[in-house]
Amino acid sequence: xxxxxxxxxxxxxxxxxxxxxxxxxxxxxxxxxxxxxxxxxxxxxxxxxxxxxxxxxxxxxxxxxxxxxxxxxxxxxxxxxxxxxxxxxxxxxxxxxxxxxxxxxxxxxxxxxxxxxxxxxxxxxxxxxxxxxxxxxxxxxxxxxxxxxxxxxxxxxxxxxxxxxxxxxxxxxxxxxxxxxxxxxxxxxxxxxxxxxxxxxxxxxxxxxxxxxxxxxxxxxxxxxxxxxxxxxxxxxxxxxxxxxxxxxxxxxxxxxxxxxxxxxxxxx
Amino acid sequence: xxxxxxxxxxxxxxxxxxxxxxxxxxxxxxxxxxxxxxxxxxxxxxxxxxxxxxxxxxxxxxxxxxxxxxxxxxxxxxxxxxxxxxxxxxxxxxxxxxxxxxxxxxxxxxxxxxxxxxxxxxxxxxxxxxxxxxxxxxxxxxxxxxxxxxxxxxxxxxxxxxxxxxxxxxxxxxxxxxxxxxxxxxxxxxxxxxxxxxxxxxxxxxxxxxxxxxxxxxxxxxxxxxxxxxxxxxxxxxxxxxxxxxxxxxxxxxxxxxxxxx
Numbered sequence: 001x002x003x004x005x006x007x008x009x010x011x012x013x014x015x016x017x018x019x020x021x022x023x024x025x026x027x028x029x030x031x032x033x034x035x036x037x038x039x040x041x042x043x044x045x046x047x048x049x050x051x052x053x054x055x056x057x058x059x060x061x062x063x064x065x066x067x068x069x070x071x072x073x074x075x076x077x078x079x080x081x082x083x084x085x086x087x088x089x090x091x092x093x094x095x096x097x098x099x100x101x102x103x104x105x106x107x108x109x110x111x112x113x114x115x116x117x118x119x120x121x122x123x124x125x126x127x128x129x130x131x132x133x134x135x136x137x138x139x140x141x142x143x144x145x146x147x148x149x150x151x152x153x154x155x156x157x158x159x160x161x162x163x164x165x166x167x168x169x170x171x172x173x174x175x176x177x178x179x180x181x182x183x184x185x186x187x188x189x190x191x192x193x194x195x196x197x198x199x200x201x202x203x204x205x206x207x208x209x210x211x212x213x214x215x216x217x218x219x220x221x222x223x224x225x226x227x228x229x230x231x232x233x234x235x236x237x238x239x240x241x242x243x244x245x246x247x248x249x250x251x252x253x254x255x256x257x258x259x260x261x262x263x264x265x266x267x268x269x
Numbered sequence: 270x271x272x273x274x275x276x277x278x279x280x281x282x283x284x285x286x287x288x289x290x291x292x293x294x295x296x297x298x299x300x301x302x303x304x305x306x307x308x309x310x311x312x313x314x315x316x317x318x319x320x321x322x323x324x325x326x327x328x329x330x331x332x333x334x335x336x337x338x339x340x341x342x343x344x345x346x347x348x349x350x351x352x353x354x355x356x357x358x359x360x361x362x363x364x365x366x367x368x369x370x371x372x373x374x375x376x377x378x379x380x381x382x383x384x385x386x387x388x389x390x391x392x393x394x395x396x397x398x399x400x401x402x403x404x405x406x407x408x409x410x411x412x413x414x415x416x417x418x419x420x421x422x423x424x425x426x427x428x429x430x431x432x433x434x435x436x437x438x439x440x441x442x443x444x445x446x447x448x449x450x451x452x453x454x455x456x457x458x459x460x461x462x463x464x465x466x467x468x469x470x471x472x473x474x475x476x477x478x479x480x481x482x483x484x485x486x487x488x489x490x491x492x493x494x495x496x497x498x499x500x501x502x503x504x505x506x507x508x509x510x511x512x513x514x515x516x517x518x519x520x521x522x523x524x525x526x527x528x529x530x531x
Binding site: 104115 | 436443445449458
């Protein structure tokens with residue numbers, strides 16, 4: 001909570017790169033097999049406001065980078081600091097306490113299909129509530145009120161008791177966003193959140209994500225294939241290619257020659 | 270035109286190992302039947318004996334129905350108790366045995382324990398328990414608990430290994446610990462299959478509980494064995510009909526429950 005407050009207070013016009021930093025990545029290396037790094041020493045400072053988009057070709061390590069942050073993937077070396085606190089090397093309880101501060105939205109929504117929408121949203125509180133409350137679904141009244149508030153906000157007020165597998169793709173991703181925000185995260189990670197959606201729904205979901213995270217003062221890191229969407233929604237673009245960052249700046253500065261360097265070739269432009 | 274000039278192409282490769290295996294199986298079957306002395310004379314003689322036995326079985330004799338009911342109820346109790354305990358033990362074991370949730374150094378030994386439970390036939394286990402803890406329903410129940418664990422813990426573990434890890438990953442990402450991940454990401458994915466396995470196990474425990482009595486481990490089997498030994502074939506027929514009725518009833522009920530769950 002206090003962290004999101006400081007984030008909101010950070011800088012009134014968060015467009016400047018000099019604004020406060022929420023996440024600092026230094027020298028991050030990930031090798032799935034020794035000697036073949038997928039990430040080759042990433043240095044990135046994520047501003048405490050707005051959307052930071054990571055673009056780059058498939059297989060360049062965007063997803064790995066995002067998953068290293070909440071340690072769904074174990075980094076090989078380097079440092080990741082959230083509000084100054086080191087995330088790499090955390091284990092057990094400390095890792096779980098760090099994870100609950102980091103929300104995540106997935107490409108394929110990753111809802112628990114056979115649970116209700118409400119159970120999926122409330123699962124965002126699993127890092128906070130004691131085990132017996134989780135098993136018996138006895139969540140604190142405050143959490144339930146917030147879950148209903150978030151379901152209203154994502155436009156699914158009538159769907160609380162429906163099972164997640166009864167929803168459409170766009171609806172599922174809205175639930176995914178509500179689940180992530182339920183954590184009251186200090187940062188939200190979105191791994192290709194719109195790649196499984198049709199173009200119109202993709203824009204609607206991104207607008208929703210932008211609006212809700214801005215309202216709660218949560219900075220967002222988003223992996224995205226679509227360069228136009230990245231330029232439209234992000235305040236900051238990180239271009240990756242071959243496991244390295246080769247562009248880092250505001251969307252206005254991203255030009256054709258940068259895109260050539262990121263994706264290679266030029267016939268597609 | 271090219272079809273007439275080019276050599277004939279095979280759409281399916283000839284499977285010589287399979288052809289040879291089938292031939293070997295046929296040869297072995299013929300050879301084995303000659304070794305066992307299965308001649309037509311022997312079959313005809315057996316049919317005659319069978320007809321005599323059947324003749325002594327009709328009409329079934331339900332005069333000692335109290336003895337019959339007592340045995341059946343004991344079998345039912347053994348089956349229900351053994352199923353309940355077996356399921357209770359299988360739940361944690363199956364999670365430990367699932368290779369997608371447990372590290373190999375835990376999953377491996379637990380799988381070994383489950384395999385041992387499954388490797389001995391339940392009648393052999395029942396004999397062991399009768400020798401170890403004495404005659405009666407306790408031995409039968411214990412034997413069927415072991416059999417249940419060997420069977421459903423394996424099925425549970427395999428169901429868990431087929432779950433979507435994406436859902437597990439999402440719940441882990443919220444900061445949930447192991448028990449919360451089990452409650453929110455594992456059990457919802459496997460619950461309906463688990464219930465199906467449990468009903469199936471109850472069915473088969475009911476069947477098995479009618480047999481353990483033969484080795485002195487309680488239930489209707491003891492009554493049946495005694496009737497055989499006294500050549501009370503009409504009472505034997507009554508017992509067999511009752512067992513068939515009980516199993517049919519159980520099949521119908523569990524079928525209804527399964528349908529309701531779908």
